[in-house]
Amino acid sequence: MKISKKSRLLTSVAAAALVATAVVGIPSTAQAADPQCATAKFVTQCAGVGSDGAPYLFIAAANFNGTVFVWSHGIRPAINIPATLAPAGPYTITNAAEPGPLTMEGDMSVVNALVAQGYGVAGSGFSRQSLNVKEALAANVELIGAFKKKFPTTKKVIAWGQSLGALHSQKLAETNPELVDGLVLGCPAANPDNALVPYFGDALWGFKALFDPSIKVGGYSTDPVKRQQEQLENIGKVLMVLGKLQGGLSSGAWPDTSSPAGKALEAAGIPSRSALLTVGLMAGIPTRSKHVDGTSGPAGATETYPLAVAPAVAILENMGTVGVAGTLLMADGELLTGGKVFDNSKTDYAARVAADRDLYSFALSGNSAVDAIIGSLAATPRETADAAAVAKIPSLIGIKGSIDKPTVMMAAESDEYTPSSIAQWYIDGYGEQFAKAKDAAIAAAKQSRDYKAPVNKMIALWAKTAPKYSKFTSAGTPDLSAAVGAGTGHCLYSSAQWLLAAKMAAGAVATGKFPNQGPITSQARKVGLSYDKKFRVPTFKSLS
Numbered sequence: 001m002k003i004s005k006k007s008r009l010l011t012s013v014a015a016a017a018l019v020a021t022a023v024v025g026i027p028s029t030a031q032a033a034d035p036q037c038a039t040a041k042f043v044t045q046c047a048g049v050g051s052d053g054a055p056y057l058f059i060a061a062a063n064f065n066g067t068v069f070v071w072s073h074g075i076r077p078a079i080n081i082p083a084t085l086a087p088a089g090p091y092t093i094t095n096a097a098e099p100g101p102l103t104m105e106g107d108m109s110v111v112n113a114l115v116a117q118g119y120g121v122a123g124s125g126f127s128r129q130s131l132n133v134k135e136a137l138a139a140n141v142e143l144i145g146a147f148k149k150k151f152p153t154t155k156k157v158i159a160w161g162q163s164l165g166a167l168h169s170q171k172l173a174e175t176n177p178e179l180v181d182g183l184v185l186g187c188p189a190a191n192p193d194n195a196l197v198p199y200f201g202d203a204l205w206g207f208k209a210l211f212d213p214s215i216k217v218g219g220y221s222t223d224p225v226k227r228q229q230e231q232l233e234n235i236g237k238v239l240m241v242l243g244k245l246q247g248g249l250s251s252g253a254w255p256d257t258s259s260p261a262g263k264a265l266e267a268a269g270i271p272s273r274s275a276l277l278t279v280g281l282m283a284g285i286p287t288r289s290k291h292v293d294g295t296s297g298p299a300g301a302t303e304t305y306p307l308a309v310a311p312a313v314a315i316l317e318n319m320g321t322v323g324v325a326g327t328l329l330m331a332d333g334e335l336l337t338g339g340k341v342f343d344n345s346k347t348d349y350a351a352r353v354a355a356d357r358d359l360y361s362f363a364l365s366g367n368s369a370v371d372a373i374i375g376s377l378a379a380t381p382r383e384t385a386d387a388a389a390v391a392k393i394p395s396l397i398g399i400k401g402s403i404d405k406p407t408v409m410m411a412a413e414s415d416e417y418t419p420s421s422i423a424q425w426y427i428d429g430y431g432e433q434f435a436k437a438k439d440a441a442i443a444a445a446k447q448s449r450d451y452k453a454p455v456n457k458m459i460a461l462w463a464k465t466a467p468k469y470s471k472f473t474s475a476g477t478p479d480l481s482a483a484v485g486a487g488t489g490h491c492l493y494s495s496a497q498w499l500l501a502a503k504m505a506a507g508a509v510a511t512g513k514f515p516n517q518g519p520i521t522s523q524a525r526k527v528g529l530s531y532d533k534k535f536r537v538p539t540f541k542s543l544s
Helices: 015-019 109-116 133-150 164-175 196-210 224-247 260-267 272-283 304-308 310-337 349-356 367-378 387-397 420-448 495-511 517-526
Strands: 036-040 043-049 055-061 067-072 120-124 156-162 182-186 407-412 458-463
Touching: 043 133, 055 109, 055 133, 067 133, 067 164, 067 495, 109 120, 109 495, 120 133, 133 164, 133 387, 156 164, 156 495, 164 182, 182 495, 196 224, 196 260, 196 272, 196 310, 196 367, 224 272, 224 310, 260 272, 260 367, 272 310, 272 349, 272 367, 304 310, 310 387, 349 367, 407 420, 407 495, 420 458, 458 495, 495 517
Parallel strands: 067 120, 067 156, 156 182, 182 407, 407 458
Antiparallel strands: 036 043, 043 055, 055 120
């Protein structure tokens, strides 16, 4: 299955597209304290390098209104990926600065619209790629200082970002609240109770246990050259297995690289797609993907396909992202923590899929097949983490998730990279936070006899997964060239959606509150988003 070329985290970063929009060059590190600026048609653009070597850009027009949006881009691989590993590659490491969303794809519409409306925009490329929360925090603090020095009329700062960049923005607000007045969190990454580690780890381990015993889940070399080669080899193996599973979707054939356990399941007549779905369910991977809605079927199989095949096909497509990203993130996480971080030595995979057995019974080939698959997994050696390494994870990618400034969050219901469970964690956490604020207000009112209701500080806008969007080829397979379904994929927001989120955040920062539910609902609907306080998605499987 192809990984969408629009994935914000796995595509090649088109640095040339951004460079073409700049009118100034980026100075050398020696000139870090003195960004180079140029003004044309009343718009000033500045480019500089931070003290850690991170390049940055910022832009503001003559009508600058005092509010700047500081952008944090999403995660980028820390290694080069060759074209031979398409569609994950080709990719070349870059630390090119991004001043706003979509700019690395050559789309300056959001940045241009904000600048035209009088806002400033700024963004860093960061000195380190992949897991770089520490580096991003330092770069953003320095960038805000540089912007304010150039534009001393700056009064408000809105931190915004996508994916890991959203975590960067949240971290900035939590650690330097005096610098941030509002937030926009797009497809946010967060790691509540280390839940993202098993999300990626369980999926990789399931593939290793059933489809290819040589796949690595962890234990990467400390030697940088060898570690990079191990990652590339692992990506290749994951993509190879996905291709073989795709070829056996109809027949149920297993990859020839399957483990003895997998081959025993094949001999028992259990189709590989049922095992694939089991792995996806135990990890919590969405069962709808960019091209599989789970309710449509090709001609001649409109009733059976959604029940028997579609869930596994969605897992197959989503696993293209999960498997590649998991390989990159696990290796980088081990590098930063100094040891293995994934541990499933005590994981009860039967419990993980218990709630799904009836719902996906047909696709799983019935309870006896599920029991056999789970039994095979139970007999497979597990992974054990280094406790000291695990203890370091919160300091690397940890946030509290508290909402103390006006915050607009956008999340897709079927995001395979930063699961919607993260958005639900934010929502649930803020629900508890708001309830405590309300109790405190009531207690204060008993003393002052003047009740002051707490102000809502968070708006969650959902890209809900559409009920039907799948298209099929004449061969009866999903058409991967068709339009991506709404509410699927990672960070696939339109410029109109980004601008709405920015407008809402800026409005709340200026007035001190968000508008009532009616206007928010109406504005969100116009750009294909939903504001629904009753909407919920499942929590992480590892936290259930």
